Amino acid sequence: MEILKNKKAVIFDLDGTIVDSLDVWNRVDVLLAQALGCKSPDAQVLHRLREQALERFKSDPQPYVRFCGEFGKFFGSKLSAGEVHALRYQISRKVLKSDVRLREGADVVIKKFASLGMKLAIATTTRRANIDIYSDVNEAIRQKIHLREYFDVVITMEDVSQIKPDPECYVKALERLEIEANEALVIEDSRVGVMAAHAAGIEAAVVREPFSEASRQWLMAEADWYFENFAQLADAID
Numbered sequence: 001m002e003i004l005k006n007k008k009a010v011i012f013d014l015d016g017t018i019v020d021s022l023d024v025w026n027r028v029d030v031l032l033a034q035a036l037g038c039k040s041p042d043a044q045v046l047h048r049l050r051e052q053a054l055e056r057f058k059s060d061p062q063p064y065v066r067f068c069g070e071f072g073k074f075f076g077s078k079l080s081a082g083e084v085h086a087l088r089y090q091i092s093r094k095v096l097k098s099d100v101r102l103r104e105g106a107d108v109v110i111k112k113f114a115s116l117g118m119k120l121a122i123a124t125t126t127r128r129a130n131i132d133i134y135s136d137v138n139e140a141i142r143q144k145i146h147l148r149e150y151f152d153v154v155i156t157m158e159d160v161s162q163i164k165p166d167p168e169c170y171v172k173a174l175e176r177l178e179i180e181a182n183e184a185l186v187i188e189d190s191r192v193g194v195m196a197a198h199a200a201g202i203e204a205a206v207v208r209e210p211f212s213e214a215s216r217q218w219l220m221a222e223a224d225w226y227f228e229n230f231a232q233l234a235d236a237i238d
Helices: 022-035 045-054 064-072 082-096 105-117 127-135 170-176 191-199 210-222 230-235
Strands: 011-014 119-123 152-154 185-186 203-207 225-227
Touching: 011 170, 022 045, 022 082, 064 082, 082 191, 082 225, 105 119, 105 230, 119 170, 119 203, 152 170, 170 185, 170 191, 185 191, 191 203, 191 210, 203 210, 203 230, 225 230
Parallel strands: 011 119, 011 185, 119 152, 185 203, 203 225
Antiparallel strands: none
């Protein structure tokens, strides 16, 4: 069990790692674009717009509001950034309740880590309200795992001032877990996530995710561990 050597805790990313939600956010943005008057929005164009905007605004106090401001301008909307953000939030509540699923095998791995006595944490820059939906409302997820029962610490957007690749969310998770960086393992799916983990001094294991394919070679070279799926990670734990 080399992957857990000297480890006391495992810190999970959320979107794209525990939950299969990245395409859901593309769907949210498609619905948002339609609400702003675009009849046939291109999901891939919207995905790039979101990723590029969040990279530019990663140090802004409200990166998602700034992204929504650009989104509105892209479609010629007269709504303010705050109004577009509020509309996106309203749309996302419905989608997150019905469309988001766990990634295949994520529940098995979480339960295995817990059975080994590992402290578990989530470190994400998504809203705490999203986790509340996954934990309390989304029945497809609740049928497999009740997230609140397994995670000792949850760091969300409300707890940080910087988004990944800034390490703040992982540093705060270490503080609340009361452990050192070399005593933790991060489970991630993306380049910015691995960069954030390493900047916090934590080893990172990546579980392959389709929306990170463009960074696959980088992830395979830079992550401390790389797995094609959660089944492979579960085997590495055994």
